[in-house]
Amino acid sequence: MKLPKVTVLVHGGPQSIEAVRAAGLSRRLPATHLRVLYREGGRFATARRWHAALRDERPDVLYVLNTALPGAPLAAWWRRVHRLPYILDTGDVILEMARRSGIGAGWRLPILAATEGTAWNNAAMIVVRGTRHREHLERRGLPATLIRDGYAEQQDVPEGAVDALRRKLGLEGRFVVGLMGSLVFSPRLGICYGWDLVRALPRLADLPVTAVVIGDGNGREWLDGEARRLGVTDRLVFTGRIPYAEVPTYLRLFDVALSTQTNNLPGRVRTTGKVPEYMAASRFILASRVGEAELLLPPEMLVDYEGEVDPAYPERLAARIRDLALDPARLSIRESLPVLAATQCSYDVLSQQWLDLVRAVAERGGKGG
DSSP states (O other): OOOOOEEEEESSOTTSHHHHHHHHHTTTSOGGGEEEEEOOSSHHHHHHHHHHHHHHSOOSEEEEESSOTTHHHHHHHHHHHHOOOEEEEESSOHHHHHHHHOTTOTTHHHHHHHHHHHHHHHOSEEEESSHHHHHHHHHTTOOEEEOOOOOOSOOOOOHHHHHHHHHHTTOTTOEEEEEESOOOEETTTTEETTHHHHHHGGGGTTSOEEEEEEBOSTTHHHHHHHHHHHTOGGGEEEEEOOOGGGHHHHHTTOSEEEEOOOSSHHHHTOOOTHHHHHHHTTOEEEEESOTHHHHHSOGGGEEOOOSSSOTTHHHHHHHHHHHHHHOGGGGGGGGGHHHHHHHHTOHHHHHHHHHHHHHHHHHHTTSOO
């Protein structure tokens, strides 16, 4: 069939990580067949603008990145009223995540439940980034397919750039353990992303180990407080948020990169965008044995994790970091990861999966879903 016309709704600006995914997935579709609409201003203003754009130039398929307002309910409305099929792209179970973490809980829960349920039940297809997420939705009788997170493709980083950055951050001669992510404090769980690394540091006091945290959020202050409480502030470096184009350079500071997911439904359904980025950058990864990491990574890179907050995890993590710091030859298995990333997570691969999907949905049109 002819190429479909696709409109993509991005709940962020042109420089957002959602925009990066939209551009990567849609690269095989000519510009004449693609329109990307970004959120600008508040939800109501964005909804009016998006609605007008759809009314003026109706596409064959609507593609919605993330289960959020206003795109998810707007897409469901257009599906019910105008029979416009849409594909929902989501990396999380947002209602369950809010319940478990306490973030967005309270009066927001009914809104999240209505938004997520409506978006799921009216979608022609739900694109997820993790195998366990697909299985979860399929058990609920919902149509789901897997298109994993991708990674930055400018991977040719001059060694001089990494050395200069290492000097700037005071990392020369240090064994660097790092992570990248949103630093959001969970009031229910009482932790923030990176808690395990901060609590592992006191167990590594006899080694030249420094932790580097890429990202920002309301949990940074909590992490800094934990570091002060444990007496490890001199071995913890916060970079703050960095431009996406600089991610490959910053990741090459890491001897070991961390990806920790809680062992519950929100953790199990996730790939998280950081894992493909770490793989493409050929970093040795230590990941909790949860979700997509368990399926993608070799056993040597997995660490057992129990429940939502595993108080014994920092000790297990510190033991694995110690082994690697004392025997760096073990890091060599990371050299196989870029090839794995290229076959599983490159936008060359993902964009073909995406194009096949939008073609199939456009061919069905308003039928089903």
